[in-house]
């Protein structure tokens with residue numbers, strides 16, 4: 001329904017013929033006050049339409065009102081459009097959505113996979129956004145929001161499975177790595193390692209992202225801000241002291257049983273024990289699950305200082321790993337391939 005039937009029309013070279021034919025004597029530039037029923041159905045004149053379903057009032061061109069009206073024989077606003085579509089579908093096809101009918105679904109599938117449909121869709125998007133919708137900021141925003149939402153829901157329902165972390169995928173990944181490079185771990189393939197180092201140097205000015213001061217500060221700040229206030233910082237120090245104490249007790253045993261290889265990049269580093277303790281290459285003890293992670297997650301200190309959680313790596317890798325866990329560290333390094 002249209003709220004106000006009276007409408008002011010500006011006579012232009014485009015519509016003068018139409019109104020002259022209707023019996024109005026008018027000149028270009030003149031404004032005619034007309035009843036809406038007299039106005040051309042294609043007119044861009046703004047009117048106030050009333051939604052038949054919710055009585056919402058909407059300003060829109062008369063031409064658009066007519067297109068909407070002709071779909072189902074009444075006007076409905078955007079908000080009510082899905083209801084209207086269902087209603088029209090029931091009248092037309094006997095179902096509220098065409099996907100409930102196999103034949104229509106087939107037709108729709110064929111149409112949507114046609115070149116004509118693709119071209120039409122691309123043109124519409126370019127007209128509306130100036131580029132493809134997937135290239136807009138809006139799209140990127142929406143997609144990351146909706147993915148985050150889906151993951152959150154799945155995590156809450158305990159149905160979340162990170163595709164990459166599925167055991168079968170991990171196996172596939174390792175197999176593919178082995179076939180291509182003769183090694184399962186990218187860290188141990190010289191050409192990949194070189195590439196990682198090169199990219200990291202370009203991006204971070206350091207062989208690893210964790211060597212970059214900015215990133216170190218960011219990681220520390222995000223962990224500190226989100227999980228730890230000053231009071232708990234003291235508790236953390238106590239927690240860490242306990243782990244250090246227990247680790248010291250088994251330190252000699254760990255070194256005695258050690259095969260001499262760096263746990264993370266598999267370099268033979270036993271000879272580096274002759275270097276000064278502060279040398280970047282000096283072998284050092286690392287907790288695979290970090291003290292910080294253990295503290296945040298209330299793990300017993302004895303779990304962290306357990307011999308199974310201890311490995312030996314070069315001092316520099318240990319520093320880079322910082323608060324991270326073994327997996328996070330390896331994953332992050334792989335990420336910069």
Ligand SMILES: [Zn+2]
Nearest residue numbers: 051054077080
């Ligand atoms: Zn409505």
